[in-house]
Amino acid sequence: MKTLRGLILSLVGVSILFSCRPEEEKGADNVQLTNPLPSWNEGKTKASIIEFIEKSTDKNSPTFVPEEDRIACFDNDGTLWSEKPFYFQLFYIIDRVKATADQHPEWKNTQPYKAILENDLAQLKKTDVHQLLELVQNTLAGSTPAEYKEMVKAWMATAQHPTKHKRFDQLVYQPMLELLDYLRANGYKTYIVSGGGVDFMRATLTNVYGIPSEQIIGSSLKTKFNSENGNYSITRLPKIGFIDDKDGKPLNINTIIGKKPTFCAGNSDGDLPMMQWTSSQGDKAFMLYVHHTDVKREWAYDRNSSVGRLNKGLDQALKDGWTIADMKDDWKVIYPFELKK
Amino acid sequence: MKTLRGLILSLVGVSILFSCRPEEEKGADNVQLTNPLPSWNEGKTKASIIEFIEKSTDKNSPTFVPEEDRIACFDNDGTLWSEKPFYFQLFYIIDRVKATADQHPEWKNTQPYKAILENDLAQLKKTDVHQLLELVQNTLAGSTPAEYKEMVKAWMATAQHPTKHKRFDQLVYQPMLELLDYLRANGYKTYIVSGGGVDFMRATLTNVYGIPSEQIIGSSLKTKFNSENGNYSITRLPKIGFIDDKDGKPLNINTIIGKKPTFCAGNSDGDLPMMQWTSSQGDKAFMLYVHHTDVKREWAYDRNSSVGRLNKGLDQALKDGWTIADMKDDWKVIYPFELKK
Numbered sequence: 042m043k044t045l046r047g048l049i050l051s052l053v054g055v056s057i058l059f060s061c062r063p064e065e066e067k068g069a070d071n072v073q074l075t076n077p078l079p080s081w082n083e084g085k086t087k088a089s090i091i092e093f094i095e096k097s098t099d100k101n102s103p104t105f106v107p108e109e110d111r112i113a114c115f116d117n118d119g120t121l122w123s124e125k126p127f128y129f130q131l132f133y134i135i136d137r138v139k140a141t142a143d144q145h146p147e148w149k150n151t152q153p154y155k156a157i158l159e160n161d162l163a164q165l166k167k168t169d170v171h172q173l174l175e176l177v178q179n180t181l182a183g184s185t186p187a188e189y190k191e192m193v194k195a196w197m198a199t200a201q202h203p204t205k206h207k208r209f210d211q212l213v214y215q216p217m218l219e220l221l222d223y224l225r226a227n228g229y230k231t232y233i234v235s236g237g238g239v240d241f242m243r244a245t246l247t248n249v250y251g252i253p254s255e256q257i258i259g260s261s262l263k264t265k266f267n268s269e270n271g272n273y274s275i276t277r278l279p280k281i282g283f284i285d286d287k288d289g290k291p292l293n294i295n296t297i298i299g300k301k302p303t304f305c306a307g308n309s310d311g312d313l314p315m316m317q318w319t320s321s322q323g324d325k326a327f328m329l330y331v332h333h334t335d336v337k338r339e340w341a342y343d344r345n346s347s348v349g350r351l352n353k354g355l356d357q358a359l360k361d362g363w364t365i366a367d368m369k370d371d372w373k374v375i376y377p378f379e380l381k382k
Numbered sequence: 383m384k385t386l387r388g389l390i391l392s393l394v395g396v397s398i399l400f401s402c403r404p405e406e407e408k409g410a411d412n413v414q415l416t417n418p419l420p421s422w423n424e425g426k427t428k429a430s431i432i433e434f435i436e437k438s439t440d441k442n443s444p445t446f447v448p449e450e451d452r453i454a455c456f457d458n459d460g461t462l463w464s465e466k467p468f469y470f471q472l473f474y475i476i477d478r479v480k481a482t483a484d485q486h487p488e489w490k491n492t493q494p495y496k497a498i499l500e501n502d503l504a505q506l507k508k509t510d511v512h513q514l515l516e517l518v519q520n521t522l523a524g525s526t527p528a529e530y531k532e533m534v535k536a537w538m539a540t541a542q543h544p545t546k547h548k549r550f551d552q553l554v555y556q557p558m559l560e561l562l563d564y565l566r567a568n569g570y571k572t573y574i575v576s577g578g579g580v581d582f583m584r585a586t587l588t589n590v591y592g593i594p595s596e597q598i599i600g601s602s603l604k605t606k607f608n609s610e611n612g613n614y615s616i617t618r619l620p621k622i623g624f625i626d627d628k629d630g631k632p633l634n635i636n637t638i639i640g641k642k643p644t645f646c647a648g649n650s651d652g653d654l655p656m657m658q659w660t661s662s663q664g665d666k667a668f669m670l671y672v673h674h675t676d677v678k679r680e681w682a683y684d685r686n687s688s689v690g691r692l693n694k695g696l697d698q699a700l701k702d703g704w705t706i707a708d709m710k711d712d713w714k715v716i717y718p719f720e721l722k723k
Contacts, residue, residue: 109594186636230596243640253450254640255571261637266629266655273658275636282637288607295527295616296602296623297638299584299595314607317614 077223079373080216080380086371089364090220093327097303098227104324106303108228113304114294114315115221117235117242117259119349120308120331121250122213123202125340127166127348129209130241131173133196135165137180166347171284174238174260178279185274186240186264193244207378210249215380216372217306217331221250229304232256234294236286236311240277258293260285290315306331313354320361328363330354335369338379418564420714421557421721427712430705431561434668438644439568445665447644449569454645455635455656456562458576458583458600460690461649461672462591463554464543466681468507468689470550471582472514474537476506478521507688512625515579515601519620526615527581527605534585548719551590556721557713558647558672562591570645573597575635577627577652581618599634601626631656647672654695661702669704671695676710679720 081087096102097111118124138148138157148154153172156164168176184192202209221231231252233242239259247254261282267274285293291314294302305312305319306329316328330351333342343351358365366372374380422428437443438452459465479489479498489495494513497505509517525533543550562572572593574583580600588595602623608615626634632655635643646653646660647670657669671692674683684692699706707713715721 112596186640239637239640255453255638257640264633264636266632266659268655268658273632273655273662275632275659291607291614291616292605295605296580297596299527299580299598314609314614317609318607318616321614 077226078216078219080219082371082373084371086364086366090223090327090329093304094223094227097325097327106325110300110303111224111227111229112232112294112298112300112302113221113224113229113306114232114234114258114290114302114319115217115305116290116307116309116312116315117233117237117246118308119333120214120306120312121217121221121233122209123205123339124349125342126162126203127168128173128237129202129212130237131165131168131176132200132202132209133193133241134173134176134180136196136200138176141180174281174284178262178281184277186277189240189277190244193241197245207376210245211378212376213249214331214372215374215377216366218250218377220306221252224304225251230256232258232294232298232302234258234285234290234305234315236260236284236289238262239285258285258297260289286311288314291318294318303327305329307354308333309349309351310354313357316354316363317357320363328358328361330358330363330365332365332367334367335372335375337369338375339368341369418567419557419560421560423712423714425712427705427707431564431668431670434645435564435568438666438668447666451641451644452565452568452570453573453635453639453641453643454562454565454570454647455573455575455599455631455643455660456558456646457631457648457650457653457656458574458578458587459649460674461555461647461653462558462574463550464546464680465690466683467503467544468509469514469578470543470553471578472506472509472517473541473543473550474534474582475514475517475521477537477541479517482521515622515625519603519622525618527618530581530618531585534582538586548717551586552719553717554590555672555713556715556718557707559591559718561647562593565645566592571597573599573635573639573643575599575626575631575646575656577601577625577630579603580626599626599638601630627652629655632659635659644668646670648695649674650690650692651695654698657695657704658698661704669699669702671699671704671706673706673708675708676713676716678710679716680709682710 078087078090096104097106099105115121118128135157138154142148142158148158153165153168153176197208197210200209201207202212205212224231233252235242237259239257239261242257242259243254263278263280263282265276265278267276283289283293290312294315301322302319303322303325304327305315307316308331319326320328333340335341342349343355368375419428419431437445438447440446456462459469476498479495483489483499489499494506494509494517538549538551541550542548543553546553565572574593576583578600580598580602583598583600584595604619604621604623606617606619608617624630624634631653635656642663643660644663644666645668646656648657649672660667661669674681676682683690684696709716
């Protein structure tokens with residue numbers, strides 16, 4: 042499951058972990074070893090991440106965290122990959138709505154279907170997580186998880202972002218991939234905790250971040266077990282099971298993982314309760330907000346954005362001294378494909 | 383987190399995994415290596431388990447399973463530890479009901495509270511998973527997961543089984559501990575998937591089976607996130623969230639793990655849908671029923687038991703050729719403390 046990149050970075054990380062030579066002995070050949078986040082610019086943000094990880098893995102530190110408690114939770118949309126002009130899952134749904142519109146004449150006069158069929162981007166941008174999930178439930182019910190997975194995978198292999206002209210799974214953030222690898226190399230178990238559909242993420246993102254499906258937590262539909270005539274299967278029902286957003290994030294982490302994360306990252310107010318819950322552990326916890334400030338290389342938005350609004354979260358991060366990654370200033374590159382330039 | 387026993391068995395298992403010498407070369411010194419389940423008697427059951435594991439980890443086998451798909455799910459009550467005279471969680475609840483009865487005069491005339499207060503075992507044995515969870519929700523709401531965990535841990539450290547006179551966490555099955563270790567040594571990720579309360583299991587069984595809390599799946603209460611005055615916490619509510627029994631087991635595995643297990647073990651009809659769903663993968667899947675046949679060393683029960691009834695499951699196991707572990711015939715010892723005799 043591990044990518045080659047992941048493997049190499051892990052090995053680098055393992056070297057860091059087992060590097061017991063005192064600071065004085067480290068020479069120029071150790072630059073790579075002491076620079077586990079190569080796509081992050083030197084500065085306060087990068088330094089604070091590295092300082093936290095080093096202290097949390099140092100048995101002699103007052104903020105040492107035993108390995109079984111090193112749980113790192115990452116939001117997905119806007120934190121690990123882009124989310125503009127709107128959540129990538131919505132592009133999949135749009136294609137599904139268009140493909141099945143002739144079976145639903147009522148959609149012509151009902152939002153958000155109307156906006157989809159008319160390519161009304163302004164209206165579509167107003168779609169929130171709840172409406173998104175309603176779309177999911179009305180366009181995708183009836184399929185088994187395996188059928189759905191194949192459909193989404195086939196779509197992801199060819200679909201292109203409308204302005205970036207890349208596959209959506211190419212629009213992941215290189216600095217965050219490095220951060221995930223760095224955490225894992227230091228004994229952290231990395232999770233996605235996202236408002237997006239868990240089946241959608243499992244179909245599209247397994248192997249992309251080095252996170253296995255059982256560490257992907259998201260919103261889910263209700264399901265049904267079938268056992269007619271000795272054929273055993275699960276069907277996805279047109280009913281929302283759990284919305285993994287806002288308060289739902291800490292609640293789902295508590296139910297599914299049963300541990301409080303000591304590291305978490307997000308980019309919007311939807312992540313705030315997860316960040317707050319994590320922060321209740323004081324210096325043993327690290328909260329990272331990704332701030333979209335790069336209008337040239339990605340997008341710039343925060344307090345007034347319809348997708349990925351960061352308003353209350355930004356206030357609290359500034360007030361409580363949480364770490365804020367400024368995309369423009371802190372990241373050397375945004376996407377992995379830029380590395381090859 | 384790993385026990386010494388677990389570590390040793392893992393190393394043995396790793397040796398098995400990397401033992402590439404042809405069969406002919408293996409001499410008497412390999413007895414230990416080729417006997418990874420020492421508390422299982424030689425015979426059909428043990429042989430079928432070992433044959434399955436070996437084939438599932440052999441790249442040249444038609445039933446090879448890649449490591450990321452080696453998901454093994456175990457029921458808990460009656461599969462990993464005893465469940466008589468009734469589910470061990472109920473003993474905790476009984477103590478809680480008695481301790482708080484003066485605040486609930488109505489319990490004197492309401493079942494199953496009445497039975498608890500009157501020590502009416504016959505009536506208590508009729509308590510099913512749903513009633514158990516109702517008891518949980520009515521006796522334990524309002525506490526945070528951390529508070530609850532401490533209460534349960536303190537209870538477990540002193541409470542004794544009424545007839546075995548052992549702590550409840552001593553009444554786990556030695557042969558199943560060995561099976562869990564053997565699976566993990568062969569790259570399987572082991573999970574508990576039980577009708578019992580997930581918080582109860584996490585408090586009492588983490589470290590007992592070598593399974594971390596994030597691999598314990600169970601029934602859960604609804605919860606609430608609190609953020610008043612900058613104090614962030616989660617409260618357990620007096621309302622059932624999800625019952626992880628019968629159909630709920632495959633549904634929860636699908637939602638939480640997102641993969642179909644290829645190995646599963648249970649002991650009752652409550653495990654049947656999980657077994658059926660697993661079995662839908664043909665020869666790539668292994669289904670193990672623990673059959674309680676040992677009236678002397680443990681208990682003997684199946685089709686007519688109020689706790690842990692195995693009726694339809696036994697029929698299907700016999701019809702479809704699933705593996706049945708006969709406790710009396712297949713297990714050299716039942717509990718770990720018997721090893722020291």
